[in-house]
Amino acid sequence: MQVSIIMTFKILIMNRKILYIVSVTLVLFSGCLKEQEDLFSEPAAIRLNNAIGSIDSVLTHAKNGWVMQYFADSSSAGYTMLLRFEPNGKVTVAAKNMLVGGQYAESVSMFDVIGDNGPVITFNTYNEILHRFSDPSNPAGIGLGGDYEFVVYSYADTLIRSKGKKTGTEILLMPLNEQENWNDYLDSIIGMKKILFSAGSPDLRLVVDGVKTDYLFTNGSSMMFTVGKLQTDLTYDCPFILTHSGFRLYNAEPFSKKGAKNFVLNGDKSALVSAEDPTVKLLGPDDLALYISETSVNWVLDESLMSEDVKILCTQIIQSVESKYNGVSDVYLAVRKLDKEGVFSLLLGFTYNRKIIEAELYFDYSLIDKNVLGLSIRGDGNSAGIALSKSISGYMDFATLLSSSFQLSTDVLVCPKNITFTKQNNSGTWFVSTRE
């Protein structure tokens, strides 16, 4: 009995051994069965070296350099810099913004393309322009919090996509046209800012597929929209960078699910249209009359852009002021809405004996129709207005002319800077006013 048990146990052990051998053999054969092809044709180190060489070549082959769209971090305004890379390691950086005193500025330093977290463009000697964003001196230890080393994650002759090594902020490089003058290019961006964003610029409404959304883009002059959702308290900060044709949002989410980031001022300047999806637009005011009645800024009359009858009165007023106040300067006429009084005024302003005089005559107003503003003289004003209406020749006559209905029009509907007032009952009487 005992022998029988031992034999059975031995057989079991032998069977188990056979089982193990068969299993291991099967595993080995299955491992050999399918030869996995390498995902990459070369080892990582060689691919990295090749990428470094290629990126260096792409950078230095753009004869007129690159436009860098730079964000210090994902929650601050974007800045444009122009960069020219040379094969000897020299890089020239140019900018024209408030950080460099508002004037065109260039700075020369050195760059390299190195292997770090992938191929990295490093600006490894100090550049007065580019390193302003990463210099930690003010506030101490932090500065503007930007990067000066950029991990490249895609590159081509037409676009280099990179991310700041520390912040992960997306930085784009695009080649500049060979004929483009650097200073002129930067001026074109400043020009776009003047067109789109200045004091009293209207809010922009997001429209998708022709339907107004609840999202309103405000306060663009700081390159950081506050996007509010109507009927709610929800607001989002939305940084962007100006381009020569419009602007690029750092991140469109969550305002539009269509990936719209680049907005271009369209041909008739009535809208900013998404380059990614033309059905996504940003629109300015619907009604100019409503817009100027809600915007408390001066609409200053341009003496070179007015009908003859208006010009005669303006000249008469200015000459009268100059003759009465010896040494007077900065004489102007403007129309403006006074929030406190709830009225419009005809403003006659000038500087005399280093004092700023603002004389105003008041008008009731009505929104007669879309883009039609009705003004009706009240016969009152501030104390200077009442006094000067009696002593300045033509002032009261102009106020009387202004007491009428006007058709309003503009050349940049998405962001009116100049508005033409044309008398509804006499199209030969008109003047252009500029928002200041």
Next chain:
Amino acid sequence: MNKITFILIAICIFSSFYACKEDEFTDSVFQDAPAIDPTSPAYNFEMWLESNFRKPYNLSFQYRMEDVGSDQDYNLVPASLEKSKQLAQLIKYLWFDVYASMVDEEFLKKYGPRMIHLIGSAAYNPNSGTMLLGTAEGGIKVTLYSCNDLDLTSFSQNNLDLMNEYYFKTMHHEFTHILHQTKDYPRSFEKISAGKYSPMGWQYRTDEEAAKLGFISTYAGSEAREDFVEIIANYLVKSDKDWNAVVAMAGTEGASIINQKLTVCTDWLLEKWNIDIAKMRAEILRRQQSLDASFYNNDL
């Protein structure tokens, strides 16, 4: 021993001899000077560094910032090429040439750092309100910060004091760390101000408070080894007038402690390194006073 074992041993012995045969050393541990484009803005400077630092001292002078070689705890920016050129010449004149002439030419070749890394900005620590001016790592690498603040437009006393604080004192401070990391300073030094060090709160002491406690600077009050190198670095770069002003501010008790520390440092330098600190100081001060705008080679 069978045949196979014998053959294996023979192969091993042959291989080891073969490996030794090909192991030839070059002049420097660093790779040969890189082929630099002669049109590069840094070409002349690189050539100057090659003949003044890499070849004679086996030293890599890194003025093009290497982020991975810097302290990742801080936000930093590179030094400008122009400031790097100026600082490199100052480092040679006020540090390397001093040791070459006052000790011997081999001293810094043997004990000097193998790497100097220039950083443009200070290493700010916003939490403590302090900033790092330099570091010495393992006797190998010296990092100097705030290089972009170097101002050579004037050589007034004020400017010299600032340069001393930011750069010259920092050089000697960091090098003294290397020296005591090689040959330790006397343990008796640590007993002089034991109990008065404040590693986390030294920056809140005023200069006068620190001096009265027997510290030559506020930073000296952080820990003993910093105290030790601060005594030497301050003594080397401060004029008699400036040194005596701190000692006077320290009062009788503080002055006595500072002088006691100076004696320990003086003896240690002489006994361990054969350096006469008084003579070296005189040479450094002479060189500092001789600096003017014509000192710099602007063609680098």
